[in-house]
Amino acid sequence: MSPLKPVVPRRGAPCWVSLLARDLKTAQEFYSAVLGWTFRPASLGDEFSVAMSDGEPVAGIGALAQNFQVAVAWTSYFAVADADDTAARIRERGATVAVGPLKLGPGRAALAADRDGATFGFWEGKTLSWSVGHGRAPACLELRTRDAFEAAIFYAEVFDWATPDGCDVTYEHEQVIVSDGTHTVATLRGGAVEAAPDPRVRPRWHVYFPVRDIEAVTAAAVAAGGTVTPITQSPEGTGVQSVIRDPDGGLFTVSAP
Incomplete structure (x- = not known):
């Protein structure tokens, strides 16, 4: 199946990740220099673009942080059948729906935060053919x-x-461990500190992008105005990783075998 052909995602599974940036062109330049992405217009409007790598869709970048008055951040989106029902479930469980649901192109989207403050999104409608891993x-x-x-109980009841x-x-x-029936699509780990000054250890969803040469990627991030943490071994011991902060403050992790 073509990766650019819209499909119906599995309910409750991660269906997309998107950066809420302040300026689309500036963000594109950074991620192109660091991760080698190219960009094409999205069906959601002029403020959105789809990042491509080797002809495959990777993620979205939308110049929406200023419009929605939210922090620049990478957001994980989960597929739902009914955005209004999902929003009601979130509120009923003491969590927050910050934006939406809003009509965006062929679907509806919303931004929310769980009871511990970790932000996430949910999407009603078809998506590009895309799956974590x-x-x-x-x-x-x-x-x-x-x-x-x-946290797993909360997300299980919502999704x-x-x-x-x-x-x-x-x-x-x-x-x-969350699986779509064929492979792992998300992991939930405990142990974050509630009032820690370092945002990397506050409750949040982390996005890991695979790279071939992590040293080259981290060097390119610094050259493009970002900051990086030292390269360390992954918790599973299967590779190495580094956390990168883009010039606007968006955090993501790169990992390599």
């Missing part, structure tokens, strides 16, 4: 929060995880 899509989405089990039509959930080694 496949091709040039993010290698991993990871929620770092205070209590992974409690119908652990139901016949939803994603599979397992609890292994003090972390929650």
Whole structure:
């Protein structure tokens, strides 16, 4: 199936990641220099673009942070059947819907924060053919929060995880693994500190982009005006990783075997 042909994503699974940036052109220049992405117009309007790598869609960049008065950040979106119903479920469980649901192109989207403050999005409608851990899509989405089990209950109730039509959930080694039935699409880990001054350890969804040469990528990020953490071994011991902050403050992680 063509990666550019719209498909119906699995309910409750991550279906896209997008950067809410202040200036579209500036953000495109940074991510092109660092990750080698090219960009094409999106169907959502002039303020959106789709990042491409080797002909595959990777992520979206939208110049919306200023419009919505939100921080520049990478946001993970989850597929839902009914955005209004999802928004109601979030509010009923003591969490926050900050923006939307809004009509955007062929679908509807909203931004929310869970009870611990980790931000996420949800999308009603078709998406590009894209899945975490496949091709040039993010290698991993990871929620770092205070209590992974409690967070998993919240997201399961909101997104119908652990139901016949939803994603599979397992609890292994003090972390929650979310699968779309074929492979892992998200991981929830506990242990974040509530009042930590470092935003990397506050509850939030982390986006990991796969790269071939992590040293070249981190050097390019610094040259383009970003900041990076030292390259370290991944928690699983299967590779190396580094956290990068783009010039506007958007955090993401790059990982390599």
